[in-house]
Amino acid sequence: MDPKLINDILAKSMSSDHVSIINKLSEPKRDEEIATELNMKETTVRTLLNDLHGEGLVDYKRTKNKKTGWYTYTWNKRDEKISNYVVNHLSLELQKLNDKLDREENGTILACSCSRIPLSEAMEMDFLCPECNKPFQMQDNSKDLEGIRKEIDSINEILQTKGDHSIK
Numbered sequence: 001m002d003p004k005l006i007n008d009i010l011a012k013s014m015s016s017d018h019v020s021i022i023n024k025l026s027e028p029k030r031d032e033e034i035a036t037e038l039n040m041k042e043t044t045v046r047t048l049l050n051d052l053h054g055e056g057l058v059d060y061k062r063t064k065n066k067k068t069g070w071y072t073y074t075w076n077k078r079d080e081k082i083s084n085y086v087v088n089h090l091s092l093e094l095q096k097l098n099d100k101l102d103r104e105e106n107g108t109i110l111a112c113s114c115s116r117i118p119l120s121e122a123m124e125m126d127f128l129c130p131e132c133n134k135p136f137q138m139q140d141n142s143k144d145l146e147g148i149r150k151e152i153d154s155i156n157e158i159l160q161t162k163g164d165h166s167i168k
């Protein structure tokens, strides 16, 4: 899977700091090493690692220093879990887009200058938007449909390169 795609999706659904951590784990590292390399506080790095661990994207080995009795955590990224995470995220997005496409195709959509709403809602507001005070009017949504279909196609394409995970 394209590393840029993975980074983009992780940044969007978690944060760019989480992505920085993942990208430091091309080899196993201790949390204080990551902190030094990223010039971040160790506590911040640990919080980020815990988030990633909560999603199952990293794991760690704990070793005890026999002299001091302190524990050391060495972190690994889990590539397969990360690509599953990305696939799940994309599948979810695809589902949302398909729902949206359904609504746009099957429902009458009206628009004012600030929002787009279904006919039933416009009727409830007497066809006048309480936000912008403009009347709701029928709208040509062919451009929107085209945009949604394009997004759906591009996600399907990504998912299909992953084999079994594609959703039509």
Ligand SMILES: [Zn+2]
Pocket: 112, 113, 114, 115, 129, 130, 131, 132, 133, 134
């Ligand atoms: Zn409005």
